[in-house]
Amino acid sequence: MDRILIRGGHRLAGRLPISGAKNAALTLMPAALLTDEPLTLRNLPRLADVDGFGHLLNQLGASTAVEGTRPDEFGRVMTIRAGRLTSTEAPYDIVRKMRASILVLGPLIGRGGEARVSLPGGCAIGNRPIDLHLKALEAIGAELEMAAGYVRATAPTINGQGGRLSGGRYRFPVVSVGATENVLMAAVTARGGSCIENAAREPEIVDLCRCLIAMGAKIDGIGTDTIEVEGTDRLHGATYSVMPDRIEAGSYACAAAITGGELELTGVSVDDMGATLSALEEAGVRVEPTREGVRVTADGPLRPLTLSTAPYPGFATDMQAQFMAMLTLAQGASVLTETIFENRYMHVPELARMGADITVSGRTAVVRGVAGLTGAPVMATDLRASMSLILAGLAATGETSVARVYHLDRGYERLEEKLSGVGADIERVSDG
Numbered sequence: 001m002d003r004i005l006i007r008g009g010h011r012l013a014g015r016l017p018i019s020g021a022k023n024a025a026l027t028l029m030p031a032a033l034l035t036d037e038p039l040t041l042r043n044l045p046r047l048a049d050v051d052g053f054g055h056l057l058n059q060l061g062a063s064t065a066v067e068g069t070r071p072d073e074f075g076r077v078m079t080i081r082a083g084r085l086t087s088t089e090a091p092y093d094i095v096r097k098m099r100a101s102i103l104v105l106g107p108l109i110g111r112g113g114e115a116r117v118s119l120p121g122g123c124a125i126g127n128r129p130i131d132l133h134l135k136a137l138e139a140i141g142a143e144l145e146m147a148a149g150y151v152r153a154t155a156p157t158i159n160g161q162g163g164r165l166s167g168g169r170y171r172f173p174v175v176s177v178g179a180t181e182n183v184l185m186a187a188v189t190a191r192g193g194s195c196i197e198n199a200a201r202e203p204e205i206v207d208l209c210r211c212l213i214a215m216g217a218k219i220d221g222i223g224t225d226t227i228e229v230e231g232t233d234r235l236h237g238a239t240y241s242v243m244p245d246r247i248e249a250g251s252y253a254c255a256a257a258i259t260g261g262e263l264e265l266t267g268v269s270v271d272d273m274g275a276t277l278s279a280l281e282e283a284g285v286r287v288e289p290t291r292e293g294v295r296v297t298a299d300g301p302l303r304p305l306t307l308s309t310a311p312y313p314g315f316a317t318d319m320q321a322q323f324m325a326m327l328t329l330a331q332g333a334s335v336l337t338e339t340i341f342e343n344r345y346m347h348v349p350e351l352a353r354m355g356a357d358i359t360v361s362g363r364t365a366v367v368r369g370v371a372g373l374t375g376a377p378v379m380a381t382d383l384r385a386s387m388s389l390i391l392a393g394l395a396a397t398g399e400t401s402v403a404r405v406y407h408l409d410r411g412y413e414r415l416e417e418k419l420s421g422v423g424a425d426i427e428r429v430s431d432g
């Protein structure tokens with residue numbers, strides 16, 4: 001199994017390219033199921049989860065052709081053709097490894113009026129039920145059956161005509177990114193219109209809406225909490241470029257801050273990173289938009305923060321762990337509150353092994369800044385937790401060894417290459 005070794009204490013400096021967004025790619029890929037014509041996705045990140053999703057699409061009968069890109073290039077171009085589906089089932093064996101597989105549910109109903117998808121089960125960061133996905137799909141006309149760990153969804157036959165949802169209205173009791181994406185992808189081919197209230201407003205949802213419109217869908221209220229969809233008989237193929245990854249960019253911005261460095265993050269749009277960049281500025285980091293992205297410069301000692309995670313445009317839960325690592329070196333005590341997931345502090349004991357001073361009670365963590373961290377062997381537990389350990393390792397004296405880096409490979413494209421390109425002493429070793 002691979003580990004990542006970091007010899008810390010190096011100030012990072014230079015330009016770092018940002019890849020396409022994992023959480024956009026994982027909802028754009030299933031959108032291809034909505035048409036029998038090809039959907040070409042550009043700027044698709046090379047990540048384990050993207051490979052996993054490609055495998056799931058193949059399982060359903062879609063082909064996925066990757067155009068060759070130069071090895072030094074980041075990202076790639078994939079053309080997905082779901083000409084004829086040979087299956088409408090997402091099996092347990094795939095879904096248990098990648099919960100985002102649930103995002104085939106909406107498009108499969110939208111395409112052929114039926115789907116059978118394994119329930120994802122629990123996750124390291126929380127229970128993560130899918131009840132809202134199901135309630136929203138029911139509200140726009142789906143009939144659901146739960147059996148043997150699977151949900152079977154069908155679009156009822158009306159006046160002898162089958163296979164299409166009626167459309168309808170649904171108000172989410174809490175904001176859910178995945179459930180918004182699923183109901184959106186089902187609603188675009190419904191007979192009638194749909195209205196989705198208290199919808200998630202994440203930039204990845206805006207990206208999905210834009211891609212669906214490029215495929216012929218009719219959607220209003222993009223980026224707002226009320227999305228109106230007018231059902232369309234048929235969608236067509238398109239070519240679409242995946243948005244840049246605002247979470248990857250935020251993670252590397254924390255790398256600049258924690259190492260006292262200066263990084264220009266290229267290919268990212270600052271508009272998508274509002275809460276992250278203003279929190280960095282509040283911590284005393286200089287943030288300057290550039291022609292190609294944003295420059296982040298550590299400008300003196302880090303100041304402590306009080307932060308609560310929230311749905312977009314609030315402070316992202318996917319940035320919580322990285323900020324925690326950064327704030328272990330702030331001058332004073334910070335207070336972080338995780339409001340989205342009930343178990344997203346598994347990085348705390350690992351950071352403590354490196355000398356961090358953090359107390360957790362319930363959803364709140366108090367991070368008292370220390371003078372320095374010391375390298376140690378640590379264990380990754382989930383995607384963003386693993387990035388917080390990498391950040392701590394970059395700042396620590398001595399060597400840090402991060403185990404279980406397969407978590408990292410799910411969401412960070414060629415991390416060691418990007419970081420060593422700006423001065424980090426980092427390498428991946430394999431323990432066979």
Ligand code: EPZ
Pocket residue numbers: 022023024026100126127128129130131132133134174175176177178179317318340341342383384411
């Ligand atoms: C997406 O997960 C992201 N994943 C997550 O990123 C991200 O943390 C999350 O949104 C919140 O921003 C992808 O896009 C693939 P939710 P998702 O549905 O859609 C509860 C990363 O690190 N809920 O918005 O699963 C749920 O338990 C990952 O890249 C229900 O109760 O998140 C949570 O507490 C981790 N019932 C809250 O809502 C439901 O049916 C928000 O979850 C659905 C969700």
